[in-house]
Amino acid sequence: MAGRLEGKACLITGAGQTLGSTLGNGRAMALLFAREGGRVLCVDRIAERAEETAAMIAEAGGEAHAFTVDVSRAAQCQAMVAHALAQFGRLDILVNNVGIGGGDGPVHKLEEGAFDRILSVNLKGAWLATRAALAPMRDQRLGSIVNISSLAAEGGGIQLAYEVSKAAVNRLTTSTAQSQARYGVRCNAVQPGLMDTPMAVAGIAAASGRSEAEVRAERDARVPLGGKMGTAWDTAHAALFLASDEARFITGAILPVDGGMGVRIG
Secondary structure (H helix, E strand, O other), X not given: OOOOOOOOEEEEEOOOOOOOOOOOHHHHHHHHHHHOOOEEEEEEOOHHHHHHHHHHHHHOOOOEEEEEOOOOOHHHHHHHHHHXXXXXXXXXXXXXXXXXXXXXXXXXXXXXXXXXXXXXXXHHHHHHHHHHHHHHHHHHOOEEEEEEOOHHHOOOOOOHHHHHHHHHHHHHHHHHHHHHHXXXXXXXXXXXXXXXXXXXXXXXXXXXXXXXXXXXXXXHOOOOOOOOOEOHHHHHHHHHHXXXXXXXXXOOOEEEEOOOOHHHOO
């Protein structure tokens, strides 16, 4: 079914691309949303990455613009939404995709600075972007917010800050859904499991001194469904559904996209 977001004004944070041989979630969502007729504001902390994604969309015949933002800064989130309104005249869809790790660890090793940095970006950034987007969405009495969570919200043990941040993103999702339903604004989350993305595979390989092939094989072996990780397209298609009018009666949902890993927890 083509045109599932026809004419919708979309804002996707983390729409750039970290270095690696595969596609990241943010870029995949931006490309897919544009392919389905959405007008996309590609937001990233690094300008060149956002511009590259926007250029890919334009080359394919879609409409996209790039904007540079640090989502942990309230004023920059307000400016981001203002730019979307200037470009599109409205804001229909917000995807909170920004997420970082690095320097994380189990509770007895995690340093305070790393904890603060990860929570500031992963949780505070999603809240600030959501808060900024709600004003026009509430005025329209229509809007869809999709947060990108992680299976780490429910399991793990070696990345405390990331795990806590994603568990909090899930609660941010349900709280927003509860408080904004009366204004016609929906809020849902995609909860990916192990994905073959640059941030995951290349990032872990670099941090652990292993090859990408070794990391990829180890992660594939942990996935029940087919013994293979998902890709950014799996995240993107789930986000597309939740963002679209097909999910018009769905709010407060946390959608697992994990190849069956979540049912093994516990």
